[in-house]
Amino acid sequence: xxxxxxxxxxxxxxxxxxxxxxxxxxxxxxxxxxxxxxxxxxxxxxxxxxxxxxxxxxxxxxxxxxxxxxxxxxxxxxxxxxxxxxxxxxxxxxxxxxxxxxxxxxxxxxxxxxxxxxxxxxxxxxxxxxxxxxxxxxxxxxxxxxxxxxxxxxxxxxxxxxxxxxxxxxxxxxxxxxxxxxxxxxxxxxxxxxxxxxxxxxxxxxxxxxxxxxxxxxxxxxxxxxxxxxxxxxxxxxxxxxxxxxxxxxx
Amino acid sequence: xxxxxxxxxxxxxxxxxxxxxxxxxxxxxxxxxxxxxxxxxxxxxxxxxxxxxxxxxxxxxxxxxxxxxxxxxxxxxxxxxxxxxxxxxxxxxxxxxxxxxxxxxxxxxxxxxxxxxxxxxxxxxxxxxxxxxxxxxxxxxxxxxxxxxxxxxxxxxxxxxxxxxxxxxxxxxxxxxxxxxxxxxxxxxxxxxxxxxxxxxxxxxxxxxxxxxxxxxxxxxxxxxxxxxxxxxxxxxxxxxxxxxxxxxxxxxxxxxxxxxxxxx
Numbered sequence: 001x002x003x004x005x006x007x008x009x010x011x012x013x014x015x016x017x018x019x020x021x022x023x024x025x026x027x028x029x030x031x032x033x034x035x036x037x038x039x040x041x042x043x044x045x046x047x048x049x050x051x052x053x054x055x056x057x058x059x060x061x062x063x064x065x066x067x068x069x070x071x072x073x074x075x076x077x078x079x080x081x082x083x084x085x086x087x088x089x090x091x092x093x094x095x096x097x098x099x100x101x102x103x104x105x106x107x108x109x110x111x112x113x114x115x116x117x118x119x120x121x122x123x124x125x126x127x128x129x130x131x132x133x134x135x136x137x138x139x140x141x142x143x144x145x146x147x148x149x150x151x152x153x154x155x156x157x158x159x160x161x162x163x164x165x166x167x168x169x170x171x172x173x174x175x176x177x178x179x180x181x182x183x184x185x186x187x188x189x190x191x192x193x194x195x196x197x198x199x200x201x202x203x204x205x206x207x208x209x210x211x212x213x214x215x216x217x218x219x220x221x222x223x224x225x226x227x228x229x230x231x232x233x234x235x236x237x238x239x240x241x242x243x244x245x246x247x248x249x250x251x
Numbered sequence: 252x253x254x255x256x257x258x259x260x261x262x263x264x265x266x267x268x269x270x271x272x273x274x275x276x277x278x279x280x281x282x283x284x285x286x287x288x289x290x291x292x293x294x295x296x297x298x299x300x301x302x303x304x305x306x307x308x309x310x311x312x313x314x315x316x317x318x319x320x321x322x323x324x325x326x327x328x329x330x331x332x333x334x335x336x337x338x339x340x341x342x343x344x345x346x347x348x349x350x351x352x353x354x355x356x357x358x359x360x361x362x363x364x365x366x367x368x369x370x371x372x373x374x375x376x377x378x379x380x381x382x383x384x385x386x387x388x389x390x391x392x393x394x395x396x397x398x399x400x401x402x403x404x405x406x407x408x409x410x411x412x413x414x415x416x417x418x419x420x421x422x423x424x425x426x427x428x429x430x431x432x433x434x435x436x437x438x439x440x441x442x443x444x445x446x447x448x449x450x451x452x453x454x455x456x457x458x459x460x461x462x463x464x465x466x467x468x469x470x471x472x473x474x475x476x477x478x479x480x481x482x483x484x485x486x487x488x489x490x491x492x493x494x495x496x497x498x499x500x501x502x503x504x505x506x507x508x509x510x511x512x513x514x515x516x
Contacts, residue, residue, distance in 0.1 A: 013508070013509070043512070044509070047509060047512055050346075050347045051346075051347070051506070052343065052346050052347060052506065052509070052511045052512050053506060053507075053509040053511075053512070054506045054507050072349060072351060075347065075348065075349045076349045078347070079347070080344070080347045082343065082512075084343075084512070085340060085341070085343035085344050085512065086339055086340040086341060087339070087341060087344065088265065088269070088335070088339040088341050089339060090268075090269055090272060090273070090339075091265065091268050091269065091272075092268075095264075095265075095268045098264065099261055099262065099264055099265040099268070100261075100344070100348065101261075102257055102258065102260065102261025102262075102264065103258050103261045103262065103345075103348040103349060103350050104348060104349060105255075105257060105258075105349070145344070
């Protein structure tokens, strides 16, 4: 059973097609990147996977459950983190984690919170309001919230956006360690090439709402004759021909 | 629909943490009802010395002011509890948690009840030493009036929340003003019979008109009008069902439009 199955999913807003008939699967225990430029459809795709946004057509299943009809069966096993969604600023870190612990029905909540706060270096921040934390500290709190229920499937929207390189690097390491320890599946939407190269087993490249290429980072390097994901990305963004593609006019 | 008490309690905790952390918010909740009762109390005292009707029906204005605040605070409690999530841009995380829309509705209704009690109770208690008027002297009907007005406040608050979800935070001022459209038709300070005939028909379609007529019947005639209470209850159930339906529909359309992830100031 795949952790994620997306079949012919389209999302239109009036006459604008934000996501155009995409299909993909993500195997359990892997880290997959949705790579694409601004407006490529990454966040729209993640939103549909989570059920925040209803697709115009197509089918989505997470962990074997139909997300359109049986969303609430799977949500306790999934979580999500995004720098574009906030936690209540007036609540302290401890209060925020306690509230979400109750919403997810976390057993042994105090122990779980203590473990996460130790791992994510939040112990000294527990009684500070989230609104008074730095961007990096807020991201760590958001990650702690996302890992409270020990998700089998973790969806991350630009997880290291607005972080300094040191914190971003540390966070990538933490996600890799979490995946290694729990066998969780991770899907991350990003346009950070270093992140994708370092963390991901597979890459889905999106452009104008479509998946225009896919494969392991090594496959993509070989296919485009490039050494870095950034070069691959630029080839796709600028419609450069792949070396294995026939020239125009050739059969 | 299955509601989880654990999840409802968890989200209530989020609002209670905010209230606990801000005495200014608590003060703000009680402030207007206190001002209101002081103003209407003195008005009532003045009128009772100059009007035989008011002299006989002591406290009817104060009772009206206090019970109107029950409905107003019920409405505001619902709308503000929902707006808190939008102001804090937290709706995205709540929407991907196992919390169901029905549980969110249940939470904001519970929080509205708590906010109403915090807001109105100090004014109710202040009226006792200041004007020798106790709302509790209404007896058991007070509980019924309170419940019926709270239900109408909830229905209005849910309709406001649905509009905010649909039109964004630009519609938030509706939380404060929408319920006042009902005010002239509720008969808080005067009987419905003073309205023009065509407006009376509109007023009787609203639960508060029945409640405030019932309140005056208890206070001036010593009669408990169960017919008015039953008609108010029937209307309340219709309006509350409409309010809940509107909110859940707005939630569904927000999922179609993608509004749950991008709400905020």
